Amino acid sequence: MIATPAVPKALERRVLFVLAMALLPHVLNMPPWISLLAGAGLLWRELQLRGTVPSLSKTMLVALLAGGIAANWATHGSLIGREGGVSFLMLLTGLKVLEMRDRRDVGVSLLLGLFLLLTLFLFDQGPLTALWALIAFVLMLALLSDLASFDEPRPLPERMRQFAPTLAATLPIALLLFVLAPRPSAPLLGLPQQDQATTGLSDELAPGSITDLSRSAEVAFRATFHGEEPTREELYWRGPVFWLYDGRRWQRQPEQTSAGERDITPGLRELDYELMLEPQPNGILPALDRPIGTPPGARMLPDQELRLHQPAVGRMLVRLQSSPDALLDPDAPQRLLRLGMRLPPNANPELTDLGKTWRTLPPRTRIEAALKLFREQDFRYTLQPPALPERDGMDAFLFDTRAGFCEHYATSFVLLMRAAGLPARVVTGYQGGEKHPDGYWIVRQGDAHAWAEVWLTHEGWVRIDPTQAIAPERIDQGLSAAVPRESGTLPAALRRDFGFLHRIRLHIDGMENRWNRWVLGYDLNDQRALLAALGINGPPRPVLWGLTLSTLLAALLAAAVWRRRAARTMPELHLRLWRALEASLSDTPWQRYPDEAPRAWMRRLSRADDTSARTAASFIEVYLDWRYGPPHQPGGQAPARILEERLRQLKRRRA
Numbered sequence: 264m265i266a267t268p269a270v271p272k273a274l275e276r277r278v279l280f281v282l283a284m285a286l287l288p289h290v291l292n293m294p295p296w297i298s299l300l301a302g303a304g305l306l307w308r309e310l311q312l313r314g315t316v317p318s319l320s321k322t323m324l325v326a327l328l329a330g331g332i333a334a335n336w337a338t339h340g341s342l343i344g345r346e347g348g349v350s351f352l353m354l355l356t357g358l359k360v361l362e363m364r365d366r367r368d369v370g371v372s373l374l375l376g377l378f379l380l381l382t383l384f385l386f387d388q389g390p391l392t393a394l395w396a397l398i399a400f401v402l403m404l405a406l407l408s409d410l411a412s413f414d415e416p417r418p419l420p421e422r423m424r425q426f427a428p429t430l431a432a433t434l435p436i437a438l439l440l441f442v443l444a445p446r447p448s449a450p451l452l453g454l455p456q457q458d459q460a461t462t463g464l465s466d467e468l469a470p471g472s473i474t475d476l477s478r479s480a481e482v483a484f485r486a487t488f489h490g491e492e493p494t495r496e497e498l499y500w501r502g503p504v505f506w507l508y509d510g511r512r513w514q515r516q517p518e519q520t521s522a523g524e525r526d527i528t529p530g531l532r533e534l535d536y537e538l539m540l541e542p543q544p545n546g547i548l549p550a551l552d553r554p555i556g557t558p559p560g561a562r563m564l565p566d567q568e569l570r571l572h573q574p575a576v577g578r579m580l581v582r583l584q585s586s587p588d589a590l591l592d593p594d595a596p597q598r599l600l601r602l603g604m605r606l607p608p609n610a611n612p613e614l615t616d617l618g619k620t621w622r623t624l625p626p627r628t629r630i631e632a633a634l635k636l637f638r639e640q641d642f643r644y645t646l647q648p649p650a651l652p653e654r655d656g657m658d659a660f661l662f663d664t665r666a667g668f669c670e671h672y673a674t675s676f677v678l679l680m681r682a683a684g685l686p687a688r689v690v691t692g693y694q695g696g697e698k699h700p701d702g703y704w705i706v707r708q709g710d711a712h713a714w715a716e717v718w719l720t721h722e723g724w725v726r727i728d729p730t731q732a733i734a735p736e737r738i739d740q741g742l743s744a745a746v747p748r749e750s751g752t753l754p755a756a757l758r759r760d761f762g763f764l765h766r767i768r769l770h771i772d773g774m775e776n777r778w779n780r781w782v783l784g785y786d787l788n789d790q791r792a793l794l795a796a797l798g799i800n801g802p803p804r805p806v807l808w809g810l811t812l813s814t815l816l817a818a819l820l821a822a823a824v825w826r827r828r829a830a831r832t833m834p835e836l837h838l839r840l841w842r843a844l845e846a847s848l849s850d851t852p853w854q855r856y857p858d859e860a861p862r863a864w865m866r867r868l869s870r871a872d873d874t875s876a877r878t879a880a881s882f883i884e885v886y887l888d889w890r891y892g893p894p895h896q897p898g899g900q901a902p903a904r905i906l907e908e909r910l911r912q913l914k915r916r917r918a
Contacts, residue, residue, distance in 0.1 A: 270369050272312050274409055278369055279305050281406060282356060284399040285379040289353060292386045294338055297350045300331060304357030311361075319361050328358055349382045366410055373403055373410070388578070390778040401426065441785075442793065463708060464502045464547050464691055469512035470651055473691065474668040477646065477742060479708035480754035483693060484549060485539045485776050487703040493534060493551065495695055496738055497587060499714065499726065500549035500706060502692035504566040506602040510610035511653060513674070513689055516566070516602055527567070529555050530588030539779050540579045546571040549692055549706075551585040552726065558582060565599065566688070567724075580784035590723065603686030603718060611657045611678060618682025626719050629683045630727055633676055637732040641665055642672075644734035646746050646753075669737075672729035673713040686718035690726075695741055701773045709742060709757040837890055840906045844882055847913045853879060861887060875916045882909040 283305055290298045310316040319327075331354040332342065339347035356375045363369055380396045380403075405422040463483065465472060486500075505513035534551060548561050548569035557563045558581050561571050571579075606615060621629040643666040651659050657675045660667055673689050680687035694712035696704040714728040730737050730745075737745035743753055781789075848854045853876045855864050861883055868880035889902035 270363070270366055270410075274406065275312060275363065275369065276309070277402075277406055277409075278363075278372060279309055279360065281399055281402045282360065282372060282376045282379075284395070284402070285376045285383075286353060286356065288383050288387075288392065288395060289349060289379070293346070293350055293353060296334065296338075297331075297353050301353040301357035304360050308360045308363065321362075324358055324362060328354070331358070345382075345385050349379075349385070352378055352382065369410055370407070373407055376403055388783055389775050390782075393778075401430070443790075463543065463545065464711060466503055466515055466545060467512055468503075468505050468670060468674075468689060468691055468713065470648070470656065470667070470671060470674075473670045473711050473713050474646060474648065476711040477668070477709050477757075478753060480757055481708045482541055482772075483706050483708050483710070484541060485699075485703050485705055485779070486696070487537045487539075487780075489535045489537070491532065491534060493587065497551070498693075498695050498704070499552055499712075499728075500693040501552060501568065501690050502547050502549050503690075504564075504568045504716075505689040505691070506566075506599075507605070508607055508674070508678070510607040511656065515568075516599075527553055527555060527586070528590040529586040530590065532586060532588050534585045534587070536583055536585075538581045538583060539776065539784065540575055540581060542577060543571065543575040543579075546574045548581065550583050552587055553585055553589045555584045555586050555589065565596065578779055578783050580780070580786070600686045600718060603688055604681050604684075606678065606681050611655050613655075613658045614661055614675065614678055615682045617661075618679040621679075621683040624683075626685055626717075629680065629685060630717060633679045633683075634727075634729065634732040637672065637676075637729055642667075642733050644668070644672075644730065644737065644745055669730050670713040672733060673715050676727065676729040677715045680715070680717050688716050688724075690714055690716055694728075694738060697741075699769055699773060699776070701776065703776060705772060707757065709753065836903060837886075840903070840910070841886065843910050844879060844886075844913075847910060847917065848875075848879060851875070851917075875913055878909055878912050878916070882906055882913075885909070 283302075286298070286301050286305070307316060307319075311318060332351070335342060335347060335350045335354065339350060341347040342351050352375065356372065356379060359368070359372050359375060363372060377400070380399055383392055383396050401423075402419075405419065405426060408422065408425075464476070503515055506516045507514040533555065536551070538549065540548070548558075548571050550569050553567055554563065554569055557569070560573070561569050561581075563569055618633075621632050624632065645666050646668060648660075648667040648671060649664045651657075651664070657671075657678055660671050661675050670689075670691075677687040677689050691711070691713045693706050693710045694714075695710055696706040699705055712730070714726060714730065716724040716726050719725050728738065734745040741757075743757060746753075845855055853868055853871065853873065859867075865880050865883040865887070868876040868883070871877065885902055885905050889906075
């Protein structure tokens with residue numbers, strides 16, 4: 264069995280560095296124990312190279328692997344899927360480096376690193392992740408090239424200069440494939456994902472639900488308007504609509520198969536906009552009042568709530584239209600009106616009695632009476648409301664604590680309206696957002712909000728926001744303006760102090776938005792527009808397939824040419840150096856005789872009493888050992904560099 268040559272320590276340290284680059288981003292997504300274990304493996308190997316710690320036996324490595332698999336299974340319940348599979352891959356990488364003995368082991372470790380880079384995009388597909396993965400990928404290619412050579416690792420700048428022509432040739436091909444390849448309607452590869460905690464709107468509403476969500480700075484979606492743009496006061500992004508209240512929490516009505524868009528008559532104003540949605544595990548599709556039509560992959564419920572057919576596990580670009588002054592069908596289904604009047608039995612008697620006293624008033628006056636109660640009494644809008652009792656919680660809020668957040672005011676208002684004889688429901692979603700200098704709106708989870716809708720004859724469902732009666736600045740300026748004393752509990756992105764750091768965050772978000780729109784959001788419609796701009800009309804699929812196949816053939820041809828060139832690279836280097844030696848001695852007494860063998864020439868030169876001849880003899884000795892001897896064992900300078908240095912010495916002496 265032929266032994267595989269050893270690996271230079273310099274090369275192995277570079278491998279550990281690039282593997283750390285592949286592992287580092289996973290720290291944000293994986294359990295801490297798996298990140299610590301993988302990092303400990305890299306650190307232990309580095310200490311081994313320094314000679315400060317011993318090598319681990321195979322028995323210990325097997326025990327660590329078995330323990331890691333058991334812990335991974337206990338954590339994720341599986342070794343496949345996104346979380347379980349990536350954790351297992353990190354475990355293998357951390358243990359593999361501990362048994363690196365030869366070039367084959369190093370190659371396997373780099374292969375694991377390439378897989379780790381690929382799995383980064385299962386968690387995030389942003390521009391920073393792509394840039395990080397690209398840098399690590401190029402470094403891994405350089406290491407694989409060094410690994411295939413038996414020379415000492417070359418300096419990184421030199422290796423990058425060597426790769427530059429290849430990268431310059433492949434990037435245009437990659438760009439053409441991205442632009443012209445037919446876009447799939449679904450991901451080519453899919454992995455099962457374990458349930459994991461997600462931040463966002465829920466299909467249930469209880470005291471504290473929106474309060475907790477308001478402290479999150481995570482982006483829910485970004486909205487770009489085409490044409491007319493609504494005012495900030497009109498930015499009510501409706502989500503789940505709640506009908507059923509059990510005295511503690513709200514629930515949605517059972518979904519109906521009948522669509523609701525048939526009940527809408529568009530008004531004079533129509534808003535056309537795009538949403539770049541972040542992952543929506545509940546399939547919630549926020550939309551402005553009142554959505555017109557239904558985008559592909561979604562459905563509209565009778566209460567004008569939009570839902571995706573499938574939960575969005577990645578970013579999604581959705582085109583929507585809304586008409587704020589649209590008219591709803593004046594004849595609402597009686598089933599919905601009955602749901603809008605339902606009160607939990609024997610719950611909140613004081614609130615119910617107060618609402619009943621308004622039943623003789625005109626509908627608009629009943630609404631104004633409830634808003635006047637909030638406006639003129641000592642109510643507070645706060646992120647830290649006191650806890651409410653399990654029973655009659657709204658009575659305690661309305662007549663005792665008088666401190667709450669938007670879900671408290673929306674719930675109490677809807678119950679007052681139902682007690683007053685008006686059908687009402689609670690709507691949750693997002694209100695407002697932050698206007699980016701590039702012109703789009705950033706809506707974060709902290710912009711979550713709850714409001715009410717009341718049914719009025721001849722008008723339909725009318726939005727009433729009790730928060731405007733308590734804290735109008737919440738609608739006009741945002742959450743931080745409504746709770747200034749508690750703004751210290753809000754993330755910096757929600758405080759919007761417009762300082763230097765906030766401007767930096769906006770610049771980064773603008774870069775991410777352009778990436779999401781033109782890279783991740785590039786779809787078949789964009790391809791059609793591009794081909795039309797190039798003068799290619801008609802059905803795009805045959806054209807795209809033809810262009811894609813042509814590009815692939817060109818890529819294969821370029822790869823074949825590069826491979827032939829690479830195969831000739833080493834022989835050409837040998838020949839170039841040998842001819843350079845012959846040329847340097849061609850007009851001297853030490854030139855090579857016709858048909859003189861290289862070793863005979865070397866012996867003749869070594870016997871000469873001349874410095875140039877002896878330098879040439881040492882050149883031939885190194886050359887023959889490199890060209891015809893066993894594979895070079897690294898330990899000093901690379902042979903090619905030694906020969907080049909000998910040639911420079913000859914030129915200096917002859918000069």
